[in-house]
Amino acid sequence: EIVLTQSPATLSLSPGERATLSCRASQSVSRFLGWYQQKPGQAPRLLIYDASNRATGIPARFSGSGSGTDFTLTISSLEPEDFAIYYCQHRSDWPLTFGGGTKVEIK
Amino acid sequence: QVQLVQSGAEVKKPGASVKVSCKTSGYTFTTYLIHWVRQAPGQRLEWMGWVNAGNGNTKYSQKFQDRVTITRDASATTAYMDLTNLSSEDTAVFYCARTPAAGPHWFDPWGQGTLVTVSS
Numbered sequence: 001e002i003v004l005t006q007s008p009a010t011l012s013l014s015p016g017e018r019a020t021l022s023c024r025a026s027q028s029v030s031r032f033l034g035w036y037q038q039k040p041g042q043a044p045r046l047l048i049y050d051a052s053n054r055a056t057g058i059p060a061r062f063s064g065s066g067s068g069t070d071f072t073l074t075i076s077s078l079e080p081e082d083f084a085i086y087y088c089q090h091r092s093d094w095p096l097t098f099g100g101g102t103k104v105e106i107k
Numbered sequence: 108q109v110q111l112v113q114s115g116a117e118v119k120k121p122g123a124s125v126k127v128s129c130k131t132s133g134y135t136f137t138t139y140l141i142h143w144v145r146q147a148p149g150q151r152l153e154w155m156g157w158v159n160a161g162n163g164n165t166k167y168s169q170k171f172q173d174r175v176t177i178t179r180d181a182s183a184t185t186a187y188m189d190l191t192n193l194s195s196e197d198t199a200v201f202y203c204a205r206t207p208a209a210g211p212h213w214f215d216p217w218g219q220g221t222l223v224t225v226s227s
Contacts, residue, residue, distance in 0.1 A: 034213050043202055043217035044152070055215060087152060091212040095168045096142075098152040 002026055004088050004099035012107040019075040021102045023088035028068045032092040035064055035073045038101075039084045047086075048073060078104070109133040111141075111203050111218035118224045124191040127221045129203035131184045137161035139205045141186035142214060143177060147199035155201075158186055159208055193225045 003026040013019055023033065031051040036044035046055040048064035051071060061076040075082055083106050088099040114128040129141060140157040147153075156167035158177040165177050176189040186203060201221050204214035 032211075036214075043204075043220050044214070045217075046213055046215040049211065049213045055213075089152075089214075091210070094166065095170075096154040096212060098154070100151045 006099035021073040023071045025069045029090040029092035113218040113221045116222040129186045136184040143188040
């Protein structure tokens with residue numbers, strides 16, 4: 001199965017700062033990589049699909065890039081509601097797998 | 108709007124089974140897959156399997172294949188996840204989520220989650 005490794009595990013930033021999160025796949029997933037946001041006590045929410053497409057209703061400050069094995073989620077200017085855990089997921093093959101998550105916390 | 112509403116929290120003893128439901132509304136049930144995902148404390152999200160809401164076909168993760176059964180009742184627009192031989196490792200929140208039957212397989216939206224606690 002494809003293993004997704006996210007880094008860093010924790011990102012400590014202030015509101016207004018730029019966040020850059022990484023997801024690396026153990027083998028190529030082409031552009032079949034997505035990102036989810038999860039807040040405490042809530043289900044994950046789809047942010048980005050197929051590497052760079054924002055899901056419905058997702059603000060433009062969220063952007064994704066990458067292909068093959070290396071992907072990035074960028075939050076251009078952190079809003080208070082963006083402090084959460086972010087997971088990547090591939091859809092390249094079965095089983096679908098997720099990364100271990102990056103927690104974006106308030107510095 | 109599209110909604111997936113799951114059944115309530117469960118407490119089970121080791122070796123027991125649990126059945127969690129996922130009631131859907133707001134879309135054409137039979138054109139989607141319903142997946143189940145486990146999130147244990149401190150662990151990454153794990154995909155368990157799916158049921159095709161249209162024809163009832165299933166696909167399971169090898170990790171859960173021997174213990175999980177996913178079914179659906181199209182007349183009730185509801186999917187179910189049955190997990191047997193529970194252990195402490197199954198103490199987790201279980202989520203249902205949908206994807207189009209023909210893909211792409213991005214989970215959107217998710218149910219609110221069901222906490223299953225396994226304790227003697």
